[in-house]
Amino acid sequence: MSITVVGSVAFDAVETRAGRRDELLGGSATYFSVAASKFTNVNLVGVVGEDFGQEHIDFLGRYSDISGLVVARGETFRWAGRYSDDMNDRETLATHLNVFADFSPQVPDKYRTCETVFLANIDPDLQGEVLASLGPGERLVGLDTMNLWIDIKRESLITALRQVDILTINEDELRQLVNEGNVWVAGPKCLELGPAVVVCKRGEYGSILFIEDRAFVLPAFGTREVVDPTGAGDSFAGAFFGYLDQQPDWRTNEALKNAQVLGTVVASFTVEAFGVDGLVMADKTAIRSRRESLAAICDFVFDFEF
Amino acid sequence: MSITVVGSVAFDAVETRAGRRDELLGGSATYFSVAASKFTNVNLVGVVGEDFGQEHIDFLGRYSDISGLVVARGETFRWAGRYSDDMNDRETLATHLNVFADFSPQVPDKYRTCETVFLANIDPDLQGEVLASLGPGERLVGLDTMNLWIDIKRESLITALRQVDILTINEDELRQLVNEGNVWVAGPKCLELGPAVVVCKRGEYGSILFIEDRAFVLPAFGTREVVDPTGAGDSFAGAFFGYLDQQPDWRTNEALKNAQVLGTVVASFTVEAFGVDGLVMADKTAIRSRRESLAAICDFVFDFEF
Numbered sequence: 001m002s003i004t005v006v007g008s009v010a011f012d013a014v015e016t017r018a019g020r021r022d023e024l025l026g027g028s029a030t031y032f033s034v035a036a037s038k039f040t041n042v043n044l045v046g047v048v049g050e051d052f053g054q055e056h057i058d059f060l061g062r063y064s065d066i067s068g069l070v071v072a073r074g075e076t077f078r079w080a081g082r083y084s085d086d087m088n089d090r091e092t093l094a095t096h097l098n099v100f101a102d103f104s105p106q107v108p109d110k111y112r113t114c115e116t117v118f119l120a121n122i123d124p125d126l127q128g129e130v131l132a133s134l135g136p137g138e139r140l141v142g143l144d145t146m147n148l149w150i151d152i153k154r155e156s157l158i159t160a161l162r163q164v165d166i167l168t169i170n171e172d173e174l175r176q177l178v179n180e181g182n183v184w185v186a187g188p189k190c191l192e193l194g195p196a197v198v199v200c201k202r203g204e205y206g207s208i209l210f211i212e213d214r215a216f217v218l219p220a221f222g223t224r225e226v227v228d229p230t231g232a233g234d235s236f237a238g239a240f241f242g243y244l245d246q247q248p249d250w251r252t253n254e255a256l257k258n259a260q261v262l263g264t265v266v267a268s269f270t271v272e273a274f275g276v277d278g279l280v281m282a283d284k285t286a287i288r289s290r291r292e293s294l295a296a297i298c299d300f301v302f303d304f305e306f
Numbered sequence: 307m308s309i310t311v312v313g314s315v316a317f318d319a320v321e322t323r324a325g326r327r328d329e330l331l332g333g334s335a336t337y338f339s340v341a342a343s344k345f346t347n348v349n350l351v352g353v354v355g356e357d358f359g360q361e362h363i364d365f366l367g368r369y370s371d372i373s374g375l376v377v378a379r380g381e382t383f384r385w386a387g388r389y390s391d392d393m394n395d396r397e398t399l400a401t402h403l404n405v406f407a408d409f410s411p412q413v414p415d416k417y418r419t420c421e422t423v424f425l426a427n428i429d430p431d432l433q434g435e436v437l438a439s440l441g442p443g444e445r446l447v448g449l450d451t452m453n454l455w456i457d458i459k460r461e462s463l464i465t466a467l468r469q470v471d472i473l474t475i476n477e478d479e480l481r482q483l484v485n486e487g488n489v490w491v492a493g494p495k496c497l498e499l500g501p502a503v504v505v506c507k508r509g510e511y512g513s514i515l516f517i518e519d520r521a522f523v524l525p526a527f528g529t530r531e532v533v534d535p536t537g538a539g540d541s542f543a544g545a546f547f548g549y550l551d552q553q554p555d556w557r558t559n560e561a562l563k564n565a566q567v568l569g570t571v572v573a574s575f576t577v578e579a580f581g582v583d584g585l586v587m588a589d590k591t592a593i594r595s596r597r598e599s600l601a602a603i604c605d606f607v608f609d610f611e612f
Contacts, residue, residue, distance in 0.1 A: 085487045086487035181323070184528040204489075205511040206525070208528075216606070217603045217604060219512070222514075222521055222523065223488075224488060224490045224491050243612060254607075257606055260606075261610075262612065284612075291608055295609075296520070297520075297521050298522075298606065300563055301563070302601035304564045304567075306549060306552075306564070
């Protein structure tokens with residue numbers, strides 16, 4: 001089994017109350033690949049510039065097949081941002097798309113047999129093109145997006161969503177996408193756009209899985225040392241789809257809820273260090289141990305007498 | 307067993323995306339009493355003005371002993387507020403303390419045998435006076451507060467907290483109280499101020515129970531029709547302490563977690579209608595049924611293979 005991810009590879013400059021770092025290896029495809037690689041084989045499709053050093057290429061190659069990583073003339077995508085003291089808000093200080101501005105993802109032929117595709121947060125027209133280029137096949141298709149595309153490429157996004165099985169989306173963006181302030185109404189309304197499952201990401205408040213007329217709500221793991229929240233959502237998605245890629249039938253509630261648990265746990269490692277440093281350290285033993293801690297904070301019995 | 311609540315009784319004017327209502331019976335003691343009365347006997351200590359009609363006095367009398375309700379010269383406390391479309395923020399449009407400005411709570415002698423006291427959100431000096439006037443005794447003492455008192459009466463609040471078993475507090479106010487942005491650090495830090503338990507209320511995101519070195523996180527029930535969030539926190543507290551008042555030992559994790567479940571469920575009824583209308587309708591059958599729905603959205607198994 002294998003999963004193909006199409007997304008950004010970037011250099012991030014991040015300021016949080018824990019400190020400041022430049023030149024961090026980041027981007028949605030990077031976080032996704034490292035997280036997913038803990039569960040399955042990953043193929044990466046992305047673009048970097050000539051400033052992307054061999055050590056970074058080697059790093060990505062340790063976690064994924066990088067036949068789909070193009071080195072283009074110019075500089076790598078760069079993003080700079082600053083987080084609020086409570087880490088719940090962030091301000092973008094600079095965005096330099098560089099080679100990412102002309103990104104036209106080409107999926108290598110050998111990736112076509114993959115069982116899962118994840119279209120990370122890029123232009124929905126490109127997401128649609130990737131799906132078209134893959135051709136027919138029984139694949140699990142996941143997609144992530146952001147407010148920018150809901151604002152300026154709504155129709156393209158709606159078209160892409162018709163071909164998607166699982167949408168991962170931030171809570172505010174979910175509300176925006178279906179123009180509905182109540183998330184319990186917004187989730188089911190979003191399912192009508194095409195996806196069989198909507199995963200609503202709520203940051204430090206956890207996530208909601210919407211499937212048919214049901215919802216499953218899981219808190220985030222309570223992390224006392226949040227150093228850098230960048231990449232938490234993509235790490236969640238990486239573990240979520242990485243686990244599902246390995247399941248005989250991803251469409252069961254059990255498989256999806258397990259994936260939600262693993263996404264939650266893996267994302268909690270990401271936020272504990274700058275860049276991918278926390279994520280890289282999380283091996284299966286650490287994931288199992290933290291899963292126990294998550295289970296402990298969620299340990300309620302509901303059928304007591306009163 | 308019985309519980310004495312000291313707090314506000316008010317008329318509210320509320321605007322939400324669901325509509326607008328004036329002259330709603332409200333106030334922390336009102337919501338708390340109605341909610342707690344589903345589980346135990348309630349004694350109410352509060353003050354209203356001459357404009358507080360007999361029908362309202364009769365209403366409160368149906369849910370609590372109102373020997374401690376004083377009718378003073380002047381008008382009843384009035385509050386007006388408007389909620390944002392997503393119901394997560396509110397703007398206070400008007401506050402007229404009226405008779406509440408001179409509120410000096412007198413606890414009737416017959417309430418002194420109560421096993422539980424809840425000091426709803428009032429001036430911490432008054433909260434301290436109530437505790438002093440009750441005299442010694444093995445009582446469960448709960449307290450709620452707000453940003454105003456943290457701002458202007460911090461020392462009084464800190465003093466009161468030393469005598470408190472369980473603090474219920476909104477998440478933002480918890481962070482403010484201990485000057486710590488990370489809620490997982492703020493909770494344990496707040497325990498050092500005196501309370502054995504801190505219940506952090508997170509609105510639509512649920513609640514966290516902090517006790518010693520443990521935490522229990524419960525999502526809110528997913529309500530598709532939020533009409534008026536006013537009183538949700540006090541309804542939560544009413545059910546929480548009402549249930550604990552009936553337990554042989556409230557200090558067990560089980561009792562506290564069960565109380566958290568019931569607080570969550572009962573608050574979900576409050577927000578579904580203006581004022582106390584939703585809360586009043588919730589009988590034990592409705593509470594049990596919704597508890598099942600809450601259990602269903604929290605139904606995760608954590609020990610799967612991967």
